[in-house]
Amino acid sequence: MAKTGITPTREQDYPEWYQQVIKAADMAENSDVRGCMVIKPWGYGIWENMQSVLDRRFKQTGHENAYFPLFIPKHFLEKEAEHVEGFAKECAVVTHHRLEPGPEGGLVPAGELEEPLIVRPTSETIIGSMFAKWIQSYRDLPLKINQWCNVVRWEMRPRIFLRTAEFLWQEGHTAHATQEEAMDETKMMLDVYADFAENHMALPVVRGEKTAGERFPGADMTLTIEAMMQDRKALQAGTSHFLGQNFSKAQEIKFHDQDGTESHAWTTSWGLSTRMVGALIMAHGDDDGLIVPPRLAPKHIVILPIYRNDEERSKVLDYCNSLKSELDQLEYSRRELQVLLDDRDLRGGEKKWHHIKKGVPIRVEVGPRDLESGSVFVGRRDQAKSSSVSRDEFVGTVLQILDEIQQTLFDRALKLREDNTHSFTTLDEFKEFFTPVNPSKPEIHGGFAVCHFVDTPEVEEMLKPLKVTARCMPLEDNEEKGTCIFTGQPADRKAIFAKAY
RNA sequence: CGGGGUGUAGCGCAGUCUGGCUAGCGCACCUGCUUUGGGAGCAGGGGGUCGAAGGUUCGAAUCCUUUCACCCCGACCA
Incomplete structure (x- = not known):
């Protein structure tokens, strides 16, 4: 009988399948705050790996990290007309700064603010206001800043990772002396995203320009990477905006050129969010659960010891520990190989399914028979079959196997897109x-x-x-x-x- | 904001129409025994006062009133 790890299957009910994969892989869950999710260690671990890859690329391309406030004064948002219109409908507004005991118990807001504060839906305005102070001369340009933070967009229809009221992202903001330079930046960051998607997420993307109707509010041009999910729907995976002089004019981001003339800077912004975790699930997951591309996996390998009694247990565990230490020496995709030895007191089958559903790329099962023959029983998450190989061969080829899995996931996703x-x-x-x-x-x-x-x-x-x-x-x-x-x-x-x- | 629906154990539900023993069931959890190269079996056990408030009644999860929360379908959206 072909029992699947996830019920229902993708074919039966894709949206429900998506929810069940998240639950089975223990990635995240809904919180007591409507529309806000709790990201659990396995989901957050994937996000951390995404962050670390992107952060390195941002720095390689000349950006620096900084941090700007969560709150934006209301009048900042009102400066750029299209921007206001685009975000006004989904802003969380802070109007008070104190709680006082209410007449019927409980607490009531008190201390009304002179000017309401908006919880950032994006930070163009507040970062722009600082840019206006920091930039005076052509010598201050280009200014290339990134921040990792949370933002809030009050959504009526939340879907975990894909659309939540609060989400995590990075937003890059740059200012340049010329239009060409700002346009080059916009394109370069799109390429950074595309490269990340294809080479790390194993997610083929189409790089393109958004139509006027789909453009970021306030942008002259929005570039996007679009990916196809397994239900053949598109998902916008990252965007890079050429903002022209719209924000610099609204916010007086001006500089003196070499010849002494004063001009408005040309700005860009670009962002990629925890939505990518949702993309990863929908692009690679199968009817047995999540499949994490090796380059982003919090754990690359899980070792599952199999034994019947205490005597076997200690022998098997010794073997597993030494195997783990050997594997721990290796590096994959600029990270130490992450190896989990799962010796929880659970039945073998249950434990194995647990890791299948989480999408750990490689499972290694080690029992008494393997000790005798100096072998290990290896299962790949991208294949149904497992097989016995010698321990040395496994250690020698494990990095290659991870690359193969990474490639398989990309090829599958590309084929899906081409076929459809x-x-x-x-x-x-x-x-x-x-x-x-x-x-x-x-x-x-x-x-x-x-x-x-x-x-x-x-x-x-x-x-x-x-x-x-x-x-x-x-x-x-x-x-x-x-x-x-x-x-x-x-x-x-x-x-x-x-x-x- | 319009239409529909649901609130009973950690999760999923039955019971509500037709009020009545100590509020049930499945999964999960704990214990014991048996099992162990694959999501185990048997036995035992812990946990809820039925979304909230008020009312009717000898008696309310069940009837009435009010209220709160959440979910689904539409308009909006990374």
């Missing part, structure tokens, strides 16, 4: 692609549709009933001119359309 990306030249074909056979209980359908189009509000309107959005206009391979399948007008380039998270 189609070009369309007529609107009828397009509509059919996005219409489920059974509308009351939609099956997994659709994918990425690539079509010529013109970026106008009418097109966005036409897409609404289908619940499809323009994900991006790909940066690569997008020179060919054609006809917009929505309006019939001549179109300069194509866009990718999909249902999205």
Whole structure:
């Protein structure tokens, strides 16, 4: 009988499968605060590894970390018109600074603030206000700052990791003397994200430009990396914004050039959030649970000792400990190899499934028979079968196995995307692609549709009933001119359309 | 903010229509024995006063009133 680790399967009920994977892998859970999640050690460990890879890349590309306040004075947010409009509907507002005993017990807010404070939904305004002070001369530029923090966007429909009221992210903010330099920065950081997604998350992405309707509020241009999840929906995995002089004009970020003229700086911002953990789950998980790409795994290998009595136990544990020390010497992807020896007093099968559901890349089972033959029983999370190999061979090839798993995950995800990306030249074909056979209980359908189009509000309107959005206009391979399948007008380039998270 | 629904043990639920012994069941948890290369079996055990407040009644998880919370479907969104 093929019993799966997760009920239901992806095919049966994808959204429910997603929730169950998180629960089974013990990654996170909902908290008592609606819309806010608690990230548990296994989920947080993955995020920490994401942080460490990205942080290194940010520093390599000339950025420094700093920290800015959680609270933003209301009038800061009001300065940039589009920015206000984009975020006003989802801001948490702090109006008081004290609690006092209420008439009927409990506590009531007191000490009303002169000006309400907004819990940051993003920090362009408060960082910009500091940039305005720090920047006076062309010699102060470029200024390239990143911060790791939490932000709050009051969401009505939370989904753990994908959309929560509070989430963790990094936000980079830079200021430059010229438009070209700011544009180069915007593109470079998109490439950093794309490289991270593909080489560390094993997640193939399309690099593209957002349409006017999907752009960041206040940006002149938003670049994005878009990935396909296993239900064929798109997920925006990271964005990089060219802000032009919009914020610098609103916030007076000015500098004197070499010839003494005063100009407004050109700014960018770019962010990537804990949403990526959700992307990782939906891109790689299977019906037995999570699969963590080795390069981001909190534990690469779990050793499971198998024994029947105390005598066997001590022998097996000695063998396991020495194996662990040997493996501990190795490094994988700039980290020490992380090896867990799980000697909890649990039945073997239960313990094994526990680690399968968590997605540990490699399981090593060690029992009395292995001691005699000097071997280990190795199972890879990307394969169903396990096999016996000599201990020395295993230690000698383990790093290679991890790379193979990493590659397998990437190849699988790429194949999924390629198999479900189609070009369309007529609107009828397009509509059919996005219409489920059974509308009351939609099956997994659709994918990425690539079509010529013109970026106008009418097109966005036409897409609404289908619940499809323009994900991006790909940066690569997008020179060919054609006809917009929505309006019939001549179109300069194509866009990718999909249902999205 | 509109429509629908649910609150009973850590989790998932039955019981509510038709009020009545000490409020049940499954999973999880603890103990013991048997098992052990694979998500164990048997036996025993701990844990809830039924979202909250008020009312009707000899008697309320169950009926009535008020209230709170959460979930799902729509509009919004990294």
